[in-house]
Amino acid sequence: MRKALISLFVAAGLLVAFTAGCKDRGNEAGGGTTGENVNLGLFVSTTGAIATFGLDTKNGAEIAVAEINEAGGIKGKKINMVFYDTESKAESAGNAATKLATQDKVLVAMGAVASGLSLAAAPVFQANKIPMVSPSSTNPTVTEQGDYIFRICYLDDFQGGACAVFAYKDLGKRKAAILANRDDAYSTGLANFFKSKFTALGGQIVTEQTYAANTSDFNTQVSNIKGSGADIIFAPVYYTDMSLIAKQVKAQGINVPMLGGDGWESDKLVPEAGDALEGSYFGNHYSQEDKAENVQNFVKKYTDKHGKAPTSLAALGYDVVYFVKQAIEQAGEFDRAKVRDAMAGIKDFKGVTGTFSIDSKRNARKPISMLQIKGARFLPVRQIKPEEVE
Numbered sequence: 395m396r397k398a399l400i401s402l403f404v405a406a407g408l409l410v411a412f413t414a415g416c417k418d419r420g421n422e423a424g425g426g427t428t429g430e431n432v433n434l435g436l437f438v439s440t441t442g443a444i445a446t447f448g449l450d451t452k453n454g455a456e457i458a459v460a461e462i463n464e465a466g467g468i469k470g471k472k473i474n475m476v477f478y479d480t481e482s483k484a485e486s487a488g489n490a491a492t493k494l495a496t497q498d499k500v501l502v503a504m505g506a507v508a509s510g511l512s513l514a515a516a517p518v519f520q521a522n523k524i525p526m527v528s529p530s531s532t533n534p535t536v537t538e539q540g541d542y543i544f545r546i547c548y549l550d551d552f553q554g555g556a557c558a559v560f561a562y563k564d565l566g567k568r569k570a571a572i573l574a575n576r577d578d579a580y581s582t583g584l585a586n587f588f589k590s591k592f593t594a595l596g597g598q599i600v601t602e603q604t605y606a607a608n609t610s611d612f613n614t615q616v617s618n619i620k621g622s623g624a625d626i627i628f629a630p631v632y633y634t635d636m637s638l639i640a641k642q643v644k645a646q647g648i649n650v651p652m653l654g655g656d657g658w659e660s661d662k663l664v665p666e667a668g669d670a671l672e673g674s675y676f677g678n679h680y681s682q683e684d685k686a687e688n689v690q691n692f693v694k695k696y697t698d699k700h701g702k703a704p705t706s707l708a709a710l711g712y713d714v715v716y717f718v719k720q721a722i723e724q725a726g727e728f729d730r731a732k733v734r735d736a737m738a739g740i741k742d743f744k745g746v747t748g749t750f751s752i753d754s755k756r757n758a759r760k761p762i763s764m765l766q767i768k769g770a771r772f773l774p775v776r777q778i779k780p781e782e783v784e
């Protein structure tokens with residue numbers, strides 16, 4: 395018994411010593427840095443139904459990391475990017491967050507793309523007080539998860555409203571049908587924001603159709619839309635579903651334009667939809683045609699490396715790394731709480747996806763570019779600014 399007690403004390407002592415050791419090393423906030431490196435996490439989906447979102451984001455982020463490391467790193471430390479594929483699944487995003495927080499002990503985490511995946515990861519980072527910055531999750535509730543959660547893209551209340559303004563004013567549409575994925579926060583959110591703005595403008599929602607996750611046969615919903623007399627179909631869904639929907643819309647002989655949000659943006663959209671989306675429209679985060687020098691430098695660098703122009707996902711992936719760099723530099727220390735505070739105060743950050751400031755809700759306010767699908771190209775139609783929608 396005595397022996398057991400002694401070993402218990404020894405063990406407890408060791409534990410205290412170990413924890414103290416960690417704390418010391420963690421002056422730089424319980425990890426975050428190791429030797430010459432600053433550890434930053436990236437968690438996006440590079441496999442599964444939305445794989446191109448993560449592949450593009452990762453490509454963009456890697457260009458920024460290489461540039462920064464070549465130029466000497468962040469406050470003398472090289473970026474070590476710890477990457478997890480979130481496999482297009484919320485559960486994998488939650489697991490990646492736990493690993494980044496407790497095992498890799500990153501200073502800051504960047505991700506996810508899909509709002510549903512960011513929503514699965516955010517509570518983990520918030521509980522561990524690790525700043526998380528989503529490059530591209532637009533659902534408003536993402537940053538509501540806590541004061542360590544940020545984003546550098548516009549929000550869906552704006553995006554949905556801008557799509558409604560575009561449909562009503564630019565395209566002259568008055569009768570919209572909505573088709574949304576009822577199991578996805580991004581999709582249902584965007585559908586509702588579109589609906590309230592379109593009706594406020596005087597338009598009518600002639601039918602609201604929804605489907606469950608992993609649906610591939612949309613024919614019932616499509617035939618309901620056909621019977622509704624809609625003059626436009628708003629489908630705020632991701633590109634894999636959209637290609638299938640577009641083909642079924644075309645097969646049923648419906649001949650009205652379709653409209654969507656940023657979730658359509660993928661190199662796979664048109665190859666998989668064939669010509670079913672010709673002339674349709676969607677909104678996104680930047681324009682490759684922007685003549686600004688920083689935009690053109692990035693477009694050239696990316697195109698030279700990958701043989702294709704960067705999507706807005708790639709541009710946001712590039713911007714998020716520089717955003718984190720600026721926050722760490724302004725914090726002056728590799729300390730998560732200080733980095734969080736610096737992030738909250740960033741003003742006039744000049745990114746490839748535009749110049750923006752972080753507001754009191756840890757969000758960015760940026761314009762949206764409405765694009766039209768012509769062949770395999772996405773041509774800019776016009777930019778809509780936040781003031782036009784509010």
Ligand code: PHE
Nearest residue numbers: 508509530531532580656657
């Ligand atoms: N905004 C989408 C979401 O929140 C993700 C996305 C961003 C998709 C940019 C494509 C381009 O779920």
